Amino acid sequence: MDTVSENKKNYFSSMLMIKRGLAVGFPIMLGYIPIAITYGVLAKQAGLSLMELTLMSVLVFAGASQFMGANMIALGAGAVEIIIATFVLNFRHFVMSLSFMNRLREVDLKWKFPLSLGLTDETFAVSSLHTNEAKEEKGFLFYGALTLTAYLSWVIGSFLGGVLGKVIPETLSQSMGIALYAMFIGLLVPSVKKELRVGLIAVIAMLINVICLQFMSSGWAIVAGTVLGGLSGVFLLKEERR
Amino acid sequence: MIILLIIIGMSVVTMLPRVIPAFIVDKLQFKDWVNRWLNAIPYAALGALIFPGVLSINADKPHIGLIGGFVAIILAYVGLNVIFVVIGAILSVFLLTTLL
Numbered sequence: 001m002d003t004v005s006e007n008k009k010n011y012f013s014s015m016l017m018i019k020r021g022l023a024v025g026f027p028i029m030l031g032y033i034p035i036a037i038t039y040g041v042l043a044k045q046a047g048l049s050l051m052e053l054t055l056m057s058v059l060v061f062a063g064a065s066q067f068m069g070a071n072m073i074a075l076g077a078g079a080v081e082i083i084i085a086t087f088v089l090n091f092r093h094f095v096m097s098l099s100f101m102n103r104l105r106e107v108d109l110k111w112k113f114p115l116s117l118g119l120t121d122e123t124f125a126v127s128s129l130h131t132n133e134a135k136e137e138k139g140f141l142f143y144g145a146l147t148l149t150a151y152l153s154w155v156i157g158s159f160l161g162g163v164l165g166k167v168i169p170e171t172l173s174q175s176m177g178i179a180l181y182a183m184f185i186g187l188l189v190p191s192v193k194k195e196l197r198v199g200l201i202a203v204i205a206m207l208i209n210v211i212c213l214q215f216m217s218s219g220w221a222i223v224a225g226t227v228l229g230g231l232s233g234v235f236l237l238k239e240e241r242r
Numbered sequence: 243m244i245i246l247l248i249i250i251g252m253s254v255v256t257m258l259p260r261v262i263p264a265f266i267v268d269k270l271q272f273k274d275w276v277n278r279w280l281n282a283i284p285y286a287a288l289g290a291l292i293f294p295g296v297l298s299i300n301a302d303k304p305h306i307g308l309i310g311g312f313v314a315i316i317l318a319y320v321g322l323n324v325i326f327v328v329i330g331a332i333l334s335v336f337l338l339t340t341l342l
Contacts, residue, residue: 027328052245059253069252079244083251087259092287094259099283101263102272109268116264117257121291128284175336177299178307181292182314182331188288189318201282202289209290225290226283233282234275 010138017138021145024130027186028122028146029153031179032063034168036154039066040161046074050162057158061151062120065089066158089219095226096124103134104143111140118147122180129187197236205229300339310335 036057043053048070056066065086072082097119104112115127126146133139160167168176192199209225216224272280296311297304313334317327 024324027324030325030328048245052249055246056249056252059249060256062256065252065256069248073245073248079248079251082248083255086252087255090256091259093256094263095283096287097260097263098267099280099287101267102277102280105267109264112264112267113261116260119260121287125284125288125291171336171339174300175332175339178296178310178314178331178335179328181296181299181307181311182328183324184288184292185311185314185331186318186322186324186327188285188292189315190321191285193319198285201285202292205286205289206293210294213294222287222290226287229286229289230279230283233286234278237278237282 014138014141017133017136017141018145020133021142022149024126025146025149027179027183028126028150031122031176031183032150032153033157034173034176034179035063036157037161037164037168038173039063039070040158040163041166042067042161043070043158044162044165046070048073048162050159053162054155054159057155060086061118061154062086062090062093063154088217091219092121092223092226093119093124095223095230096121096128099230100124100128103128103131104140106135107140111144115140115143115147118151120150122183123147123150125184125187129191201229201233201236204232299335306335306338309338 039057040053043056043066044050048056053070056069060066060069068085068089069082072085097116100119101112101116104115107115123146127143130142133142136142188199188202192202205225205228208228209221212221212224292311296307299307299310310331314327314331317330318324322330
């Protein structure tokens with residue numbers, strides 16, 4: 001009897017985590033699909049086949065560098081050049097992953113590994129502003145569900161863009177370009193309301209980013225803003241109540 | 243064939259920075275200040291990702307992104323769920339681009 005009710009409880013807590021993950025993943029989906037479709041269209045024009053452009057989404061799963069990659073392929077850039085540019089653009093994920101994985105210390109490596117693979121700016125932002133789930137028993141299902149929602153939206157959206165071409169009218173897709181920024185803002189503002197210093201960290205990072213953009217590529221500028229802006233947290237954040 | 247190689251190369255160089263931390267946090271114990279630094283990273287990343295990127299959604303008219311961003315701030319400030327913040331910002335940008 002005991003094991004039956006235990007199983008039931010387990011099942012319900014798992015389902016709850018997955019549902020919550022899907023709910024917080026939904027805004028990412030809304031933001032990703034129009035961008036993914038645009039990528040699909042652009043990659044097709046750049047001369048990639050439907051299989052190639054979808055495979056790139058499956059294997060790379062990084063918006064900005066896929067746009068850049070497709071562009072560079074169209075311009076006839078060399079493979080090494082494209083790969084190095086991709087590395088530079090995505091290096092920020094190292095810093096983000098280090099922060100997120102440090103939160104997930106309790107979680108088993110067999111879950112941390114796939115979660116880290118699915119890390120993007122967006123999945124990182126949503127995951128790390130939901131820190132409580134990391135301490136819960138089935139928390140990895142929450143992060144897994146939101147990451148998978150993002151991943152599938154990206155892959156399916158790219159494929160659709162490659163097949164259908166420009167299905168979303170220009171004004172609408174441009175308007176939807178605000179979606180991910182609005183999501184970032186929607187994540188940040190409640191934290192700032194709770195703890196004003198958090199807003200200061202974000203503003204410092206913005207300023208560093210703006211300054212660095214004057215003399216480096218946007219990939220490095222975001223790394224600098226994130227790393228140096230985050231350093232201000234050493235002084236601004238209170239001791240962690242773990 | 244060369245495109246396939248490019249895709250695989252891109253995949254490897256994006257995968258490594260994402261995955262390596264998963265393995266090293268198990269091996270390392272961080273000092274308090276490093277933990278505080280890592281805990282501040284999400285907020286710093288959000289700041290760096292929001293600005294000035296938000297200005298670029300309409301490259302010719304940076305004020306559209308700026309206004310959309312402010313709409314998002316207000317909606318989030320009054321306590322709306324992220325999804326409504328996103329929808330509200332999309333609508334405001336849509337209205338701005340079609341009406342102006």
